[in-house]
Amino acid sequence: MSAGQIAALIAAGAFVLLVLLLAIPLLKLGRTLDEATIAIRKAHENADPLLIGANDTITHVNAQLERVDGITANAQAVTGNVSALSSVFTATLGSPLVKTAAFSYGVSKAIRARRKAKAGADGRHSRRGRRGAKS
Template sequence: MSAGQVAALIAAGAFVLLVLLLAIPLIKLGRTLDEATIAIRKAHMNTDPLFDEANTALTHVNAQLERVDGIAANTQAVTGNVSALTSLFTATLGGPLVKAAAFSYGVNKALKARRRAKQDGEGKHARRGKRRGGRK
């Protein structure tokens, strides 16, 4: 064997060793890709029921939102009616009610002032009132 043949034999052995060392990670990568493929298939199979349930839930939510819209519209109508009733009450009874309250306040003030004047008057002229027959 010549030196060139020995070198070619060593190079061929190194190449076989290199191929074996690279084959191990490639085999592991192939297994990983197989597992990923299986996981994706399983996930794809399980998504159909999930999407069906999500569609059902969204249908129920939309129905409830339609109910809430109806309730909100009714509430808005009631609010408008209450506002109109308040305006009507203010227009019809508000003025006379304010006048009656002002009148009763004035009468109350006048009565209190009269009582005070009477009490002050009795205090100054208490003897005179009792001499005339005991009137107060």
């Protein structure tokens, strides 16, 4: 055997060793991919019941939202009715009450002015302007 053949044999042995060392990570990677495929398959199989449950929940929520829409519409109608009623009440009773209050204020002011004028004509002074003095 010549030196070239020995070198070729060593190179071939090193190449086989390299292939064996690279084959181990490739086999492990293959197993990992198989496990990932199995996990994805199981997740896909378990996703159907979850999606069906989510669909049922969304249907129930939509039904409840329709009920809430009805309640909101009724509350809006009641609010409009109360607003109209308060406007009618203000128009019918508010104006006469304001007029009555203004009239009574004017009458009481006129009575006070008349009493004050009458007291001034009699020569008496009102107690209002004199502090600390006894009558």
